[in-house]
Amino acid sequence: VNIDGVYVxxxxxxxxxxxxxxxxxxxxxxxxxxxxxxxTHFHYQYASYIGGLFARKYNKPLIVFAHGSLNKNxxxxxxxxLKYLYIRFFENKNFKYANFITFNCAEELELSFFSKNGKIxxxxxxxxxxxxxxxxxxxxxxxxxxxxxxxxxYLGRLNYTQxxxxxxxxAFKKAIQKNNLLHLVLAGPDENNxxxxxxxxxxxxxxxxxxxxxxxxxxxxxxxxxxxSDVFVLPSPSEGLSIALLEALYMNLPVITTTGVGLHxxxxxxxxxIIIDYDQDQLSEAILSLTYGNQxxxFSKNGKxxxxxxxxxxxxxxxxxxxxxKVLENH
Numbered sequence: 342v343n344i345d346g347v348y349v350x351x352x353x354x355x356x357x358x359x360x361x362x363x364x365x366x367x368x369x370x371x372x373x374x375x376x377x378x379x380x381t382h383f384h385y386q387y388a389s390y391i392g393g394l395f396a397r398k399y400n401k402p403l404i405v406f407a408h409g410s411l412n413k414n415x416x417x418x419x420x421x422x423l424k425y426l427y428i429r430f431f432e433n434k435n436f437k438y439a440n441f442i443t444f445n446c447a448e449e450l451e452l453s454f455f456s457k458n459g460k461i462x463x464x465x466x467x468x469x470x471x472x473x474x475x476x477x478x479x480x481x482x483x484x485x486x487x488x489x490x491x492x493x494x495y496l497g498r499l500n501y502t503q504x505x506x507x508x509x510x511x512a513f514k515k516a517i518q519k520n521n522l523l524h525l526v527l528a529g530p531d532e533n534n535x536x537x538x539x540x541x542x543x544x545x546x547x548x549x550x551x552x553x554x555x556x557x558x559x560x561x562x563x564x565x566x567x568x569x570s571d572v573f574v575l576p577s578p579s580e581g582l583s584i585a586l587l588e589a590l591y592m593n594l595p596v597i598t599t600t601g602v603g604l605h606x607x608x609x610x611x612x613x614x615i616i617i618d619y620d621q622d623q624l625s626e627a628i629l630s631l632t633y634g635n636q637x638x639x640f641s642k643n644g645k646x647x648x649x650x651x652x653x654x655x656x657x658x659x660x661x662x663x664x665x666x667k668v669l670e671n672h
Contacts, residue, residue, distance in 0.1 A: 360386040369395050377669060378402045381435070383410045385427055393435025402672045403439045404665070406462070409581040411442070411453040414601070418579070428454070440668045445582035446603035462661055463604075464582045465654040466591050474564045481569055486553060490524035491632060494570040494594075496563065496585040497529045497577075499554075501538040505576030505599070505619065510539070512576075512624035514546045520632055521551075525574075528555040528566055567592045572631050577602055578619045587652050590614075590644030595637060597627045613643040 342349045350372075352365040369391060373379065379396035381389040383405055396403040409415060416424045428436075436442060436455045443462040444450040450459045474480075481488050493513070501507050506527070513525050525548075527539065536554065543552050558566060567573075573589035575598040582603040589596055596614030598605055609616045615630065617623040630636050650656075 356387070360388055362387060366391055373399050373401060376401060378404065378665060380404045380406070382406045382408055383432065384408060385410060385424070390431050390435070393432065393438065397434065397438050402668045403435065404668070405436065405439045405442045407442055407444055407449070407453060407455075407459075409445070409449065411444075411455055412449060412579065412581070413452050413454060414579045416454075440672070441664070446607075448603045448605065449581045460664065462664075463652055463657060464584050464587060465652045465657045466584070466587050466648060467654050468591070468649075470560065471564055471588075471591060473561070474568045477569050480565045484526075484553060484569075486550070487524055487526070487569065490522055491572070492524050492526060492570040493572045493574050493597075493628060494526045494528060494566060494589075495574050495576075496558075496567070496589070497575065497583065498532040499527060499529050499535040499539055500532040501535040501542070503577070504535075504580075505578055506535070506539055507542075508619070508621040508624055509574060509576045510542050510546055510548060510552070512621045512628060513551070514548055515622075515625040516628040517548075517551050519629060523551065523628070523632070525552045526555060526566065526570065527552065528558050528563070530557040563588070564592075567594065570594060571637070572597065572628075573614075574598075574624075574628070575602055576617075576619070576624055587648060590652075591648040593642050593645050595631055595640035596644070597624070597631065607647065611643055611647045612640055613647055614640050 350368050352362045352368055354360050354362045365388060373395050379392055379401045381392040383389045393403055439458060441460045442455050442458050444453060444459050445463050447461060450456050450461060495509065497504055517523050543549055555566065567589055571594065573586065573594040573596045575583060575586055575596065577599060579601040580603060586596060586598065586604065590613055596608060597617065598608065598614065599617055599619050601619055605616045608614045615627045617627050
């Protein structure tokens with residue numbers, strides 16, 4: 342399939358969980374002979390394993406995108422032995438052979454295995470995606486419960502524990518006891534029945550009139566929702582560089598996030614938000630501190646300048662191309 346001038350081959354998968362595909366192997370065997378460089382994306386999947394294997398076999402330069410898969414916290418938290426054995430017996434040679442491994446941000450690189458062979462290639466946003474959005478008043482008609490409220494938005498997978506919603510809801514409860522003109526929007530797809538746990542917690546905490554769950558939003562709906570929101574909240578205990586976080590910063594929303602989330606040092610340095618530990622009380626205090634008339638104006642307007650300087654795709658692609666050129670020159 343030709344997608345924007347790039348030929349994309351879709352190959353049948355014979356093992357869903359690992360993604361084993363004999364036709365993918367045959368495709369790589371054919372294409373790699375004329376390739377200049379191999380780029381793989383590591384998610385404990387067959388594609389990254391076979392791509393690295395063939396790069397070594399045919400002496401092709403190899404770049405590996407880690408995508409959080411080498412984060413020590415994530416490995417130690419879940420399926421530790423299985424992940425260790427997989428890296429040891431399937432990917433270890435690929436990682437050692439690679440010209441470099443890319444990480445989304447400095448925090449991810451510092452917390453990951455094979456960091457000595459790492460370079461930072463961040464996620465980014467396209468400013469053109471933000472050119473069109475509904476007027477605030479028009480979109481608020483869809484969510485009348487948000488009118489006259491300061492809106493805090495969480496945008497991501499509705500995973501109750503992994504994404505920090507388990508501390509966000511009780512922290513928000515404490516905040517509205519002091520200021521009941523606050524409203525929380527949870528936008529994103531359900532994951533591992535997290536939405537059921539979230540809805541139960543909302544009822545138990547008597548937050549029904551203060552929290553709105555929108556479900557999955559398409560691209561235009563997401564921009565519209567960010568446009569009517571005032572503060573972005575991402576309380577994850579551990580996360581790489583969130584696209585939603587970058588989008589919120591581009592929309593000039595002050596952000597509240599944790600020391601476990603990628604880019605938190607840059608956000609703090611550039612006065613674009615409040616960084617907290619993964620702590621319910623700190624989160625509640627941060628929510629209250631960003632009400633109008635307090636720290637809100639200090640952090641607003643700084644996010645867009647930060648994103649325009651380093652995190653648009655034009656800037657990122659230019660940097661990546663230069664890195665590829667150096668790899669090819671030295672190979």
